[in-house]
Amino acid sequence: MAGQHDHDVDVEVLVIGAGVVGIYALYRALDAGFSAQTLEAGDGVGGVWYWNRYPSARFDSESYTYAYIFSKELFDEWRWKEEFATQPEIESYLNHVVDRFDLRQHIRTGEKVVSADFDETAHVWTVRTAKGSVVRARWIISATGGLSVPNYPDIDGLADFQGQAHHTGAWPHTPVDFAGKRVAIIGNGPSGAQLLPAIVDTVAQVDLYQRTPTWTTPLNNKPLTDERQAWLSDNWDDVVKILTTSPTGFMHEPAGKFSTADSPEERQAFYEKIWKSPGFAKLTSNYYDMTTNREVNLEFCDFLAGKIRAIVKDPVTAERLIPKDHLFGAKRPPFVTDYFESFNKPNASLISLKETPFVRVDATGIETTEKHREYDIIVFATGFDFGTGALTRMGVKGREGLDLSTDWEDGPSDFAGFSAHRLPNFFFPGGPHGAGGGNYPRYSQDQVDWITGTLVHAREHGFDLFEPTAAQEDQWMTMVETLAPQSIFSAEHSHYYGANVEGKVRKFLLNPGGRGKLHEILGEMTSTEDYNGAFAPATEPVSAS
Numbered sequence: 001m002a003g004q005h006d007h008d009v010d011v012e013v014l015v016i017g018a019g020v021v022g023i024y025a026l027y028r029a030l031d032a033g034f035s036a037q038t039l040e041a042g043d044g045v046g047g048v049w050y051w052n053r054y055p056s057a058r059f060d061s062e063s064y065t066y067a068y069i070f071s072k073e074l075f076d077e078w079r080w081k082e083e084f085a086t087q088p089e090i091e092s093y094l095n096h097v098v099d100r101f102d103l104r105q106h107i108r109t110g111e112k113v114v115s116a117d118f119d120e121t122a123h124v125w126t127v128r129t130a131k132g133s134v135v136r137a138r139w140i141i142s143a144t145g146g147l148s149v150p151n152y153p154d155i156d157g158l159a160d161f162q163g164q165a166h167h168t169g170a171w172p173h174t175p176v177d178f179a180g181k182r183v184a185i186i187g188n189g190p191s192g193a194q195l196l197p198a199i200v201d202t203v204a205q206v207d208l209y210q211r212t213p214t215w216t217t218p219l220n221n222k223p224l225t226d227e228r229q230a231w232l233s234d235n236w237d238d239v240v241k242i243l244t245t246s247p248t249g250f251m252h253e254p255a256g257k258f259s260t261a262d263s264p265e266e267r268q269a270f271y272e273k274i275w276k277s278p279g280f281a282k283l284t285s286n287y288y289d290m291t292t293n294r295e296v297n298l299e300f301c302d303f304l305a306g307k308i309r310a311i312v313k314d315p316v317t318a319e320r321l322i323p324k325d326h327l328f329g330a331k332r333p334p335f336v337t338d339y340f341e342s343f344n345k346p347n348a349s350l351i352s353l354k355e356t357p358f359v360r361v362d363a364t365g366i367e368t369t370e371k372h373r374e375y376d377i378i379v380f381a382t383g384f385d386f387g388t389g390a391l392t393r394m395g396v397k398g399r400e401g402l403d404l405s406t407d408w409e410d411g412p413s414d415f416a417g418f419s420a421h422r423l424p425n426f427f428f429p430g431g432p433h434g435a436g437g438g439n440y441p442r443y444s445q446d447q448v449d450w451i452t453g454t455l456v457h458a459r460e461h462g463f464d465l466f467e468p469t470a471a472q473e474d475q476w477m478t479m480v481e482t483l484a485p486q487s488i489f490s491a492e493h494s495h496y497y498g499a500n501v502e503g504k505v506r507k508f509l510l511n512p513g514g515r516g517k518l519h520e521i522l523g524e525m526t527s528t529e530d531y532n533g534a535f536a537p538a539t540e541p542v543s544a545s
């Protein structure tokens with residue numbers, strides 16, 4: 001039922017997307033007493049963990065740091081099997097949360113939003129789906145995902161292939177039978193690097209097509225022990241505090257030192273320790289100056305190159321696997337078990353597209369400048385249209401003719417990574433400039449909590465229009481543009497700059513100021529009752545529904 005001032009809407013809060021962020025946004029909206037509903041394009045909930053069901057898809061954030069932390073009861077009743085859980089377990093968890101908090105009745109799956117139009121008089125959004133459903137809502141929370149629109153390579157003849165072709169991010173629900181098949185994996189990012197070891201012992205032949213080598217390091221996964229689970233439960237308040245305040249949203253211990261504190265021998269010993277550390281700790285527990293001092297980073301790259309040469313038996317393949325053109329961390333590094341080891345199997349090979357580019361795909365396989373190879377299955381592990389992909393494909397039209405599909409062609413302009421001037425009452429947690437490059441749900445939890453608090457504030461003060469002012473957006477975007485060049489990410493190589501998508505403008509798509517800047521700028525906005533001009537008083541209801 002709509003709220004007191006919302007007789008002209010179907011729901012007060014419409015959430016779009018039922019991934020980890022949308023599920024939380026729905027929970028918080030209902031918990032705060034709003035009428036709320038979710039529209040989700042997929043036929044099930046889970047977002048990334050619904051779509052990416054390729055073999056061995058798994059977290060590289062520790063399971064319990066990625067999972068929700070709003071309920072200790074939820075934590076205590078769910079037992080992750082491994083430090084880094086696999087997709088089926090994560091999908092089950094998200095379904096469990098939906099049922100545990102009675103959210104399913106509010107979620108409509110199979111409903112892809114194709115347009116969203118803002119009525120400037122009534123201050124109401126009208127949303128339409130591909131199936132023809134129409135929902136009128138006061139507030140939209142578009143949790144449509146940063147990595148939810150698969151990106152395909154631009155190769156002649158892709159449609160001609162007569163075998164099976166699958167993108168890792170749109171994987172079929174019926175398991176793909178790899179036994180005895182000839183397989184091409186295109187892409188060596190996190191998904192391609194996870195898939196290769198998972199199938200290499202099953203297939204007849206697998207060729208991994210690599211555009212640019214990446215600094216892949218071991219995930220160092222292990223079972224989640226009873227002791228660890230008990231420790232987390234006993235120290236829950238501290239765990240929550242670290243996850244909600246640490247710059248990256250992880251629990252890894254910082255190195256506590258700069259590289260200059262150690263001798264060359266001590267540094268090598270330290271790098272050994274880092275090599276054996278779990279997941280993202282290779283970045284978050286590394287020397288403080290690893291991402292700011294080129295010389296230190298190059299020394300670590302040398303160490304990693306030595307590891308690759310020691311693991312991969314064929315020296316030519318080893319050299320091809322060693323990045324020569326970017327520093328560690330300049331691209332989001334994959335953390336994977338047995339990736340390099342896979343190339344020692346007689347049925348696995350690496351094809352360097354730098355040396356032998358694609359010519360075309362045809363009915364039976366792939367032709368490069370070297371030769372034609374036949375395949376039964378081609379896997380596109382070619383990533384996503386990061387940050388803006390889903391938002392610009394949803395037919396969003398704001399105030400004064402703002403049309404996201406064209407207005408963001410030169411890069412997104414927003415406030416706080418989840419709202420924008422001329423886009424009233426529309427929030428997009430997890431969108432561009434939202435995440436800081438760390439543990440994703442921890443950033444988006446900050447955002448969703450702030451958004452929910454803002455909706456409660458609006459209700460309490462009789463506001464029905466929230467729109468960051470042009471000045472507020474400028475302040476945020478100036479912060480983004482000023483700090484972006486200081487980030488380690490490479491405009492030439494990183495999908496955080498859109499570099500993986502053909503023709504996409506290269507603009508930095510993360511929040512380079514991290515949690516610190518986010519809270520500082522939000523704090524400034526909320527220092528007055530009307531959020532320094534972002535709120536307007538409520539209009540009279542236009543019509544009764």
Ligand SMILES: Cc1cc2nc3c(=O)[nH]c(=O)nc-3n(C[C@H](O)[C@H](O)[C@H](O)COP(=O)(O)OP(=O)(O)OC[C@H]3O[C@@H](n4cnc5c(N)ncnc54)[C@H](O)[C@@H]3O)c2cc1C
Nearest residue numbers: 017019020021041047048059060061112113144145430440
């Ligand atoms: C394979 C993989 C592994 C990852 N592992 C990690 C990890 O370990 N740690 C980490 O921090 N991050 C990881 N990520 C990043 C990941 O994007 C986030 O962790 C998180 O899943 C994002 O959640 P979300 O709810 O914002 O978006 P999503 O999970 O992408 O959900 C968005 C949902 O919106 C729906 N949607 C989109 N457009 C529309 C529309 N027009 N109408 C209706 N519905 C729509 C989509 O169908 C989707 O279900 C991973 C990403 C991938 C692809």
